[in-house]
Amino acid sequence: MSSVLYSLGRWAVRARRLVVVGWLLVLVVVGAAAGLLYQGFDNSVTIPGTESQEALDSLAGTFPQVSGASAQIIVVAPEGATIEDDGVRGPVEDAVEEIADLEQVSAVASPWDEVGGASVSDDERSTLLTVQLDGDQSVITTETKDALAATTDDLTAALPAGAQASLGGQLFSTEFPHFSLVEVVGLVVALVVLLITLGSFVAAGLPLINAFLGVGIAMLVLLSTTALGAINSTTPMLGAMLGLAVGIDYALFIVSRHRDQLRDGLGVEESIARATATAGSAVIFAGLTVMIALVGLGVAGIPFLTVMGVAAAATVGLSVLVSLTLLPSLLAYGGERLRPRPRRERKAEERTAGRRKGRRQAPATGAHENRFFAGWVGAATRYPLLTIVVIVGAIAALSWPATGLRLALPDAGSLAEENPARVTYDLVAEEFGEGFNGPLIVTGSIVTSNDPLQLMDDLKTEIEDLPGVADVPLATPNETADTGIIQVVPTGGPDSEETKALVEEIRGLHDHFYETYGVDLSVTGFTAVGIDVSDKLGEALLPFAFVVVGLSLVLLTMVFRSIWVPVKASLGYLLSVGAAFGTVALVFENGVFAEALNVTRLGPVISFMPIILMGILFGLAMDYEVFLVSRIREDYVHGGDARHAIRTGFLSSAKVVTAAAVIMFAVFVAFVPQGDMTLKPIALGLAVGVAVDAFVVRMTLVPAVLALLGDRAWHMPRWLDRALPTFDVEGEGLTKELRLADWPEPGARDAVVARDLEVAGPGGPGRGVPVVGPVSVRVPEGGTLCVHGDAAAPVTALLLALAGRMAPDAGAVKVTGLVLPERAMSVRGRVAVVDGVAEGGRPAPAVDAALRDGASVVVVDRTEAVADRPEREALVGALARARAAGVAVLLGASGVDATDLLPGTSGVAVLDVGGGWGAPTTLTGADVPPPVEASPEHATDDLIDEDTHVQEVRA
Incomplete structure (x- = not known):
């Protein structure tokens, strides 16, 4: 993947004008589509499979008068009067008649109806007019709502002084969330943080442009899709909040890596390509984890929540795509202006010490020195066990209020106190009782x-x-x-x-x-549906948690090749979730800082808050884990000192992780003060969760745990390491490819070249089974290598490793110019493997088929199975045709010598693996220079005939 991203970054630099214009055209097109297709948002909630929803669907056919949305108008007579007074009764009856004539109104109850009349309070001072509408909330038009409001205003004007008439009810129980100037504060904070972190106005502005474009396109696409189905009004706000946060952060990671490389003296184009490949790989990993968790919201089986998760996931995916294409183009326009001024105290050799031939080594002392962060990591790791106990105890205490967290769908009681629907809600509760707001x-x-x-x-x-x-x-x-x-x-x-x-x-x-x-x-009814939604979401929470935690264990094991690191990361994620839930409960249930945060009413929080928060926070937590721990792991692999690697890796990444977390926190917390009560608890939970996860869990608890575990933190059973695929989030594969770009020498065109190659047998090293190798061999284009030995297994293992079908365990290997195992997929497309046994002793047709398919290398294994003379002659002919076409041939045989299949010995290298697994082979006579500037472990003699390229290789 890093190689693909490297090519993508280089292309985006060279085609920067096309990329920028292309994205602007996309923005224009989706903007026009949104203007033509936007159908409005639908805040109705359906929950298939529940008793309340099935009964509501049944009523739509048998009793439509009560199955649709409803509204309420409460009328309160002046002090000392009743609704029977002429000054009150007359205007109320006129209003009832006017409402009954409105389109989409199926019925309206009057307090003077003989059957099914409107409710009247015990003191006869108040009446509650129930307006039944034809259809659910999504089909009631703005004209109908405005007509109801106008009639209520006319009623208020006609009533005597001191009387009240207020419109509310289910139809007006929610309001559309909207952006305000308060959200802009979060972006201002983000800009300040970017300026401090990157030290340049140009560099700081690029992540904002990146995020704005991604979110803008995503929101316009979302508006367009309202023509295809119902979308909740909270969905665009959630998508915008998340898209801005991740869009800025993902761009920050790439820009920060680019500037680090420019500081080290790399050229602009090469630096952009490498930053896209390395930081871009981590961005893809982080984005995928967020998207998987968001799409996983469909586990609850609630349509509006599934749509919300898919829409948010699409926004994140678009942010990733913009970061990997538009941002490199913008960096190219920035050019040399983004190169940091070199520090006076840094000598030229210190600037290049961290990267030798494209390979990043452990940071040199002082390369990333920062007194503040050095003190931070020192304090966290000085007494690791004490740090762990204090942090776990503090977060557990903060999480405790979450045990009393109650969930419900929002109603008019959650609206601002001055909202007409909230006024109606409070009046109904005061005059009739709270239950009349939710029959x-x-x-x-x-x-x-x-x-x-x-x-x-x-x-x-x-x-x-x-x-x-x-x-x-x-x-x-x-x-x-x-x-x-x-x-x-x-x-x-x-x-x-x-x-x-x-x-x-x-x-x-x-x-x-x-x-x-x-x-x-x-x-x-609306209230019963809300109860069923909350119950179903509560039931889905535990399975969703298992899915998320299980996913994090698998993904992080793939990334870090460790057992303890993923376990620690998953437990840390649960601590962050607990702290977020506990804070939400403290504010919205217990009222702590409720007034300062503009909480309109204490009580249950929106029922889908926990599952959404868990999904989003999972992805963000993995961001910080990857960007922090991957640098620690890299320094440990290169240096071997676990405790020193914690310090150097922390200092290398702490500044960027801190900036990313502060930006996330600022964007999320900006939605809290003026946010609607649907989004407010989600935004607060995410803000607290991000702060706790980044600064307490990842930057304090993680170093302490790693210090306590020492070298054991990076242990992984060999069998598990071989079973799991590798996810290269730090671009190590690209670094290796760049290091081997001119190996074995510039312009070399070898079919196969290997230096100190080792291939493990069944079970792998450490399980009593030796390895094949180390093998050093070089086969030119059109050349031939014959591998034979006393046993078939080691011969097959070596050939499969050279064919990209089995990962080598050590050494450097290039096949058709591609590095293994990093480019194994591409190698498999160029190398054909033919098994003499599998072909029934008739491999010649398969070899000819490989030639027709354009194979560059043909591997023919277990040739000893070709016993019949005609079949051997057919194979000899097929191999001759392959060699004549310039195709390299690798032959394998056990117990026999396969060179008799190759008339003549020109261009043939012979490798004898001897007794198999028990007799590791160290070759002599292989003229393969080392891939790095170091003394070769095994001395070799040059036995290559320059004219014929014949190698006589002996075990």
């Missing part, structure tokens, strides 16, 4: 009843006697007498534990009602 609907088929009216009365009587029931204002069959509904007003509010207990109580009596009355009753 329940109990419904079922009554088609088998001989007396529907009596049946509904009986059911009403039983439900009225249940604890937690404040009133049952309506119990009636529909016009065809096949479905009945009972409106139940609980004593508690929509998000209270009392209301949830009442729903469970009624559902618990299902069998009783069925046996007694023959009615299959279900509980539904």
Whole structure:
């Protein structure tokens, strides 16, 4: 991957004008599409498979008058008056008639209706007009809402002085979140941090441009997709918040690496390409983890949450794509202006000591020295066990309030106090009781009843006697007498534990009602749907946590080739999540700093906050883990001193990780003061989670744990190391390729070249099985190598390693100019492998087929299986055709010499692996220079005939 990104970065530099214009055209096109296709957002919530949703869907066909959205108008008479007074009754009746004539209004209750009249308070001073609409919340037009508001305003004007009329209810229970100037503060903080970190206005502006373009395109695409399906109004705000944060951070990582390389004297184009390959690899890893976790929100099985996760994941993916294409082009335009001024105290040799022939070594002393961060890592690792105990204890204490965290869907009670719907909500609670803000609907088929009216009365009587029931204002069959509904007003509010207990109580009596009355009753309504959503999300939280933690274990094991590092990282992630949840509970449940953060009402937080926060924070935590620990691991691999590697790796990456975390925190926390109550707890949880994860867990706890473990932190069983694929997030593969670019010498065109190659046998080294090698060999284009030995397994292992089918365990290898194992996939496309046994002793046709497919190298193994004389002659002919076409040939045989398949000996190298696994082979006579400037471990004699390129290689 790093090689592909290296090529991509170089192309983006050379085609920078095309890239910039291309992205601007994309912005224009999606902007035009958004203007044509935008259909508005839909805040309705559906949850397939639950009792409340199935009952609501059934009512849409049998009792449509009560299945759609609803609104409420509360009228309060002046002090000392009642609604029966002419000054109140007349305007109310006029308003009811006017509302009934509105489009999309199916019914409106009046307090003076003989059947199903509007609710009236005990002192007859207030009435609650319920407006039933035709269709759910998503289809109610703005014109209908405006007409209801205008009628309410007219009613207020017609009422006597001291009277009130206020519009609210389910239809107005949520408001569209919007951007404000407060969010801009987060971007200003991000700009300041970038200036401090990068030290240049040009360099600091590039990450912001990168993030703005990515988020802008993503939001316009999101607006366009409203034509395809329902999208919640919180989705674009969540996507924008996350897109800005990751877009700035991902660009920061690449720009920071680019400037480090410029400081070391690298050319602009080469530096951009390498930064795209190295930091870009880590960006792809980080972006993928965030996207996987966000798409994993679909585990809950709730459509609007799945859409939210997919939209946010798409925004992150677009941010990654922009960072890998547009940003290199912008860096190219920056050119030499981005090169930092060299420090006077840094000598020329110190500037190049960290990179020798493209290979990054452990930082030289003082290369990244910073007193503040040096003191930080020193304090964290001086007494590691004490550091671990203190941090775990403190985070556990902060996490404890999360045990009381309650979840619910937001309603009008969460809106700002001056919002008309919130005013209505508070008035209803004051005049009638909190339960009138969230009535329940109990419904079922009554088609088998001989007396529907009596049946509904009986059911009403039983439900009225249940604890937690404040009133049952309506119990009636529909016009065809096949479905009945009972409106139940609980004593508690929509998000209270009392209301949830009442729903469970009624559902618990299902069998009783069925046996007694023959009615299959279900509980539904906006409040019941909210309860079911919260319950289903709560049930999905644990499986989602297992998926996320399991994913982090696998991914980090792939990256760091260690057991303890992934375990530590996953446990640290859980600590960060616990701290985020605990802080949200302290603020929104217990009221700590609630007024300062503009919390409009204490109580449950939005039910999908935990699962969204876990998904996003997982990806961000992996960011910091990768960028910090990968540098520590790299220094440990190069230096071998675990404790010193912690210090040097920390100092190399702490500044960038700190800047990234501060930017993330600033962007997230900016959405808290003026954010709506849907987004506010998510933003606060992410801000706290990022701060705790970056500064406490990754930059303090992680060094302490690594110091405590020492060398054991980097241990990994050999069998697991071979079983897991490698994910190169630091571009080590590219560094190796650049180091070997001119090896064995500039302009070399060898088919195969290997130096000190070792290949492990079954089980690998350390499990009692020796290796083949070290092998040093060189086969020119069109040349031939014959490998034979007493046993077949070591011959096959060596040939598969040279064919890119098996990873070598040590040494340097290039096949057709490509480095192994880094370019194994490309090598497999150029090298054909033919097995004499698998071909039934007839490998010649397979060799000819490989030639037709354009193979550059053909490997023919187990040629001893070709026993028949005609088949051997056919193979000799096929090999001759391959050699004549300039194709290199590698032959393998056990117990016999395969050179008889090659008439003549010109251009043939012979390798005898002898007794197999028990007799490792050190070759002589291989003229292969070392890939690095170091003394070769094995002395060699030059036995190459310059004219014929014949090597006589003996074990």
